[in-house]
Amino acid sequence: MPANILSDGFRRILKSGWKGLCPRCGQGRMFASWLKLAPQCECCGLNYRFAAPDDGPAFFSLCIVAFPLTFVVVWIQVAYSPPWWVHLLTSMPLMLLGCLLPLRPIKGWLVASQYVNRSVEAGTETLWNRMDGRDDNRFGD
Structure with missing residues (x-):
C-alpha cells in the first residue's frame, strides 16, 4: 500500500478549506x-469571483448532521417520552x-475544490473570459 494515499490536490483542498486559507x-x-x-487573497491576489458554493454548505451540513440527529431526537422521544423542555435544552x-x-x-472546502479542479459552469467559460478580458487563464494563475 502506498504511503501517500491522498493526492496533493485533495490535501490542499482539505487544508485550505478547514483553515479558511487561500487555495492557491x-x-x-x-x-x-x-x-x-x-x-x-491579500497575499497572492487570487480573485474569489470564480467561487460559487451557493447552497452547498447548508445542504451538506443538513445531510451530515441534521438528518441523522433527527433520528436520535425521535428515538429519545419514543423511548423516553421526555417533556418538551428536555428537547429544548438538548436537541435544539x-x-x-x-x-x-x-x-x-x-x-x-467547496471553494478550494472549485479552484483546485478548475470548475466552471458548463458553457460559460468563453463568456466569462470575454467579459473579464481574460484569455484561457480562468482563475488568474
Whole structure:
C-alpha cells in the first residue's frame, strides 16, 4: 500500500478549506467574515469571483448532521417520552451547533475544490473570459 494515499490536490483542498486559507498560496484568508468570502487573497491576489458554493454548505451540513440527529431526537422521544423542555435544552442546541459550526469549513472546502479542479459552469467559460478580458487563464494563475 502506498504511503501517500491522498493526492496533493485533495490535501490542499482539505487544508485550505478547514483553515479558511487561500487555495492557491495557502497564506491569505479566504473569508472576510464568518461565511462571507473575501473579494481576493491579500497575499497572492487570487480573485474569489470564480467561487460559487451557493447552497452547498447548508445542504451538506443538513445531510451530515441534521438528518441523522433527527433520528436520535425521535428515538429519545419514543423511548423516553421526555417533556418538551428536555428537547429544548438538548436537541435544539445540538441541532443548531451541529448545523452551523461545519458551514465555514464546508464552504471553504467547496471553494478550494472549485479552484483546485478548475470548475466552471458548463458553457460559460468563453463568456466569462470575454467579459473579464481574460484569455484561457480562468482563475488568474
